[in-house]
Amino acid sequence: MTSPHDDAPQPWTSPGSNPGTSPQPVPPSVGRPPAAPVPPAGPPVAPPVPVHPGPGGAGPQATGWGDQPAWNGQPGWGAPAPGAWRPVAAQPGIVPLRPLGLGEILDGSFRAVRANPRVMFGLSAIVVTVAVVLQYVLGWYIAPFVGGALSDIDDVDPAAGSVDLGASFGQALTTPITSLATTVLTGWLIISVSRSVIGQRVEMREVLRSRRIWLVLGYTVLAAIAVAVAVAVVVVPVVLLATSGSGGLAALVGVLGGIALLVALFVAFTRTLLVPPALMLEGRRLWPTFGRAWRLTRGSFWRLFGIYLLVSVIVSVVTQIIVTPATLLGTFAFGGPDAFGAIVIAAFASIIALTLSTTFLASVVALLYIDVRMRREGLDVELARAAGAGA
Secondary structure (H helix, E strand, O other), X not given: OOOOOOOOOOOOOOOOOOOOOOOOOOOOOOOOOOOOOOOOOOOOOOOOOOEEEOHHHOOEEEOOOOOEEOOOOOEEOOOOOOOOOOOOOOOOOOOOOOOOOHHHHHHHHHHHHHHOHHHHHHHHHHHHXXXXXXXXXXXXXXXXXXXXXXXOOOOOOHHHOHHHHHHHHHHHHOHHHHHHHHHHHHHHHHHHHHHHHOOOOOOHHHHHOOOXXXXXXXXXXXXHHXXXXXXXXXXXXXXXXXXXXXXXXXXXXXXXHHHHHHHHHHHHHHHOOXXXXXXXXXXXXXXXXXXXXXXXXXXXXXXXXXXXXXXXXXXXHHHHHHHHHHHHHHHHHHOOOOOHHHHHHHHXXXXXXXXXXXXXXXXXXXXXXXXXXXXXXXXXXXXXHHHHHHO
C-alpha cells in the first residue's frame, strides 16, 4: 500500500547527493516575480489616455488602454500593447525550464550528448562493447552445438542451413546480455541528462558509484518475468487446445488472446515508462516508485506513447542503416555470416548502432520524466532553484 503522501511533489535533489541535507537557500531572483514598485505618496493620478490619429490624419482621437480593437473598429482596452514584456523561461542547461514540446525534447537529447560526451558516449561505448563482444563470442561458441542438434532432427535438412539456424539460435540465447547491459546503461545515462538540464556535469566515477542502478536492474528482471508469464497465459491454452484436436477453438483463442495481450503490454509499457528515471532520481524504494511512476503518466498516456514510438522508429531506422549494410558486406566478403571476419564486422556495426540508440533513448526518457513533472508538479521552479544554488 502507498501512503497519502506518495503523490506529493518531490523536491529536486542532485543524483548522488545526500537526501537528508538541508536545501540551499533560493536566490531572490530565481523562481520569484520581481517586487512591485512602491507608488509615490500623494493623491492618485489617472493614467494618461492614449491618443491616436483619426481616419485620414484628421486630428487626434482618444481611445482606451491597450490596442485591442473595439466594436467599431477603433482600438479598445483590455489587451497588452505590441512589444509588451513577457517572461522568458530560464534555460541554465540543455532545455528551457518549462513544459517541453516534441522538438525541444529531441533537441535536448542531442544537447545532452554534447554537454557531457565523456559519460554519454564514452561510458556507453565501453558498456556496449563489452556486452556485444560477449554476445557474439558466446553465440559463435554455441552456434555449432545448436546447429548439430537441429541437423539431427528428421524434419530439418542439413543442407537447408542448419548452421545459419544455429547462429540465429545462439545469438537469441545471448540476447539477454545486451538487454541487461542497455538497462544498466540507461539508468546511468539518466543521471547525466538530469544534471545537464540544470547546466551541471557529472563525472563518470560519480555515475558508476550510484547504487540505485540495482533497483533499475531488478525492476527490468521483474518486468521480463511478468511479460513471460503473460505470454504463457495465452500460449499454453492454445497449445493444449491444438493438441487435443480443437484446432478451430485454438485459433480463436489465439487471435483473441493475442489481441488482448498486445493491448495489455501496450498499456503497461507506457504507464511504466517513467519508472527507471524515477528510481534513479527520487530516492524511493522499488514498489512506491512503481506506483508513483504509474500515477505520473495519468493524463499523459498518448503523448508519452506517441513520442516514444516516434523516437523508437527513428532509432530502428538508423540502426538498420548501420547494421544491415555491414552484415551484407561481411557475408559477401568472407563467404557467409558465420565466418570470423563477418562476425567482426557485424559486431563492430552493432556496437556503433547500440551505442547511438541507447544514448538517445535514455536521453528522451529522462527528458519525458522531467517534462511530466514540470507539467504536473511545477518542477521547473525546483530546477531553477537547484541551478541557482549550484551556480
